[in-house]
Amino acid sequence: MVRTKKVLKKSLKKTKVQAVEPIILQTLRGMKDILPSDQPYWDQVRRVTERLARDYGFFRMDTPIVEYANLFTRTIGEGTDIVEKEMYAFTTRGGDKVALRPELTAGNCRSYIQNGMSVFPKPVKIFSTGPVYRYDRPQEGRYREHYQANFDAYGEIDPILDAQVIQVAYRLIQNLGIKSVQIQVNSIGCPVCRKDYRNLLVNYLESKKAKLCQDCKRRSTVNPLRVLDCKEDKCSQVSASAPQSINHLCDECRTHFKVFLEYLDELDLPYIINPRLVRGLDYYTKTVFEIWSGAEDGKKHSLGGGGRYDGLIKSMGGEDTPAIGFAVGVERLILEMKRVQAKPYKAPRPRVFMAQLGNLAKRKSLKLFSELEKNGILVAESFGRGSLKSQLKVANKLGVDLTLILGQKETLDGTAIVKNMATGVQETVSVDKLVELIKKKLKADNVVVYHN
RNA sequence: GCGAUCAUCGUCUAGCGGCUAAGACAUCGGUUUGUGGUACCGAGAAUCUGGGUUCGAUUCCCAGUGAUCGCCCCA
Numbered sequence: 001m002v003r004t005k006k007v008l009k010k011s012l013k014k015t016k017v018q019a020v021e022p023i024i025l026q027t028l029r030g031m032k033d034i035l036p037s038d039q040p041y042w043d044q045v046r047r048v049t050e051r052l053a054r055d056y057g058f059f060r061m062d063t064p065i066v067e068y069a070n071l072f073t074r075t076i077g078e079g080t081d082i083v084e085k086e087m088y089a090f091t092t093r094g095g096d097k098v099a100l101r102p103e104l105t106a107g108n109c110r111s112y113i114q115n116g117m118s119v120f121p122k123p124v125k126i127f128s129t130g131p132v133y134r135y136d137r138p139q140e141g142r143y144r145e146h147y148q149a150n151f152d153a154y155g156e157i158d159p160i161l162d163a164q165v166i167q168v169a170y171r172l173i174q175n176l177g178i179k180s181v182q183i184q185v186n187s188i189g190c191p192v193c194r195k196d197y198r199n200l201l202v203n204y205l206e207s208k209k210a211k212l213c214q215d216c217k218r219r220s221t222v223n224p225l226r227v228l229d230c231k232e233d234k235c236s237q238v239s240a241s242a243p244q245s246i247n248h249l250c251d252e253c254r255t256h257f258k259v260f261l262e263y264l265d266e267l268d269l270p271y272i273i274n275p276r277l278v279r280g281l282d283y284y285t286k287t288v289f290e291i292w293s294g295a296e297d298g299k300k301h302s303l304g305g306g307g308r309y310d311g312l313i314k315s316m317g318g319e320d321t322p323a324i325g326f327a328v329g330v331e332r333l334i335l336e337m338k339r340v341q342a343k344p345y346k347a348p349r350p351r352v353f354m355a356q357l358g359n360l361a362k363r364k365s366l367k368l369f370s371e372l373e374k375n376g377i378l379v380a381e382s383f384g385r386g387s388l389k390s391q392l393k394v395a396n397k398l399g400v401d402l403t404l405i406l407g408q409k410e411t412l413d414g415t416a417i418v419k420n421m422a423t424g425v426q427e428t429v430s431v432d433k434l435v436e437l438i439k440k441k442l443k444a445d446n447v448v449v450y451h452n
Numbered sequence: 453g454c455g456a457u458c459a460u461c462g463u464c465u466a467g468c469g470g471c472u473a474a475g476a477c478a479u480c481g482g483u484u485u486g487u488g489g490u491a492c493c494g495a496g497a498a499u500c501u502g503g504g505u506u507c508g509a510u511u512c513c514c515a516g517u518g519a520u521c522g523c524c525c526c527a
Contacts, residue, residue, distance in 0.1 A: 026500090029518065081525050085453070103527085132527085137453075140520065141527085148527060226525095280526060290527095304527060329527025357486055390481085392488035407486060421488075 030144030040344035058127040063107035069099040077282025100133035104150035113318035122155030152325030163263030177342025180294035186277035193250035244275040304328030350380035353395035
């Protein structure tokens, strides 16, 4: 086979047969397949997410992956990295400027407005999951296509919702078996007090400009809040004594933050206030937060984050609607689940194998298979195989408890052999009583489940 | 977008400037045809791509691609 492949390749080269572009058997950079072996983890995330969403009153919504590009540039912010250098944007044949969504909130807000969802009783709680796209440099836990689970609540200004939303995020992570996490919270104020604070910060940074790293010198005017987040030693020193946004909030924002923290205390959530927490999207107001994995051995990931965006809906052309939400990164959750050896979801597996022998039995087995399936009995098979021996081998490998053997003789008699794989004992039963018997046997204790 | 490390069967690994690139696991088939697990036998299966150095490259060099790590940023 290989030889023919190689020969073929060479002869193609020599004779210069039409230059057919070969199919590149590789996922695009930063994108990966989610293989069957990983699905138990994904299933677990899905189940926990859906269960929690239901319990906290969030309804599922799915929006398109592609939207008009300016939905994102206008909401996330022109100057942000996400928009500036990470967006998958292109022009369609029809001339529309579109983009693959880099996050879920913008699309959800668009849908909220477009579909007049403001008529629902507040808060309107929505959750969605799906892939988002960012054209950045891949690493472990950071992909160009990754999945997020996103929760948003519209129409409620009360800080109690901020606390509840964080509780949902926290419990989502906890319920996956990730116990050790840290919640960081901050308030970045409203447009009014943030502007004042920003000026203050710019002035301060200006006075210390000489002590900043190259990047931060640039940032200090373009996006001064980001300087606070810089990990360079000298920048940390500068930002350590920089004015903090929480000390320069207007009355309303300060009260909001204070009450919010009281609710958090009430919930016993392990949070810390990080005055230097700023986020990469422009639409946030007041409360912002992130949840970090608690890996002691160096590597830490942001598992999720979010915040309040009271001005977003209005700025998009909707009614004045306060809102708060968060997103978690599914790949990172799974990475962390594996690290702490959290249990993935274990899907039901077939405990019965059906083996057939001879043309007549083979023909009947297909029907019998569906009869069993209709009765809720999961059956494995390898119908294409001929010998009973090889079928039993497969049955054994699959670790089933029972194997049904259907041969020429049984088919003519309207019976089947039921073999207990652990003991090797087998009995012949009428096909009519098969379902009943299998159910009984699967419940019985003497069916030993070995093979994990 | 910047820097670093790496790249061999499906998976994990071995190997060497040279002639059939080795092994394990997995897969498929067999050990007398209607009975599995163990054992034995057999088969298929790889040097990421493109250049260069060389008599000769999987091995050395360059570029591309990808992965991982550190920045940047974020989920």
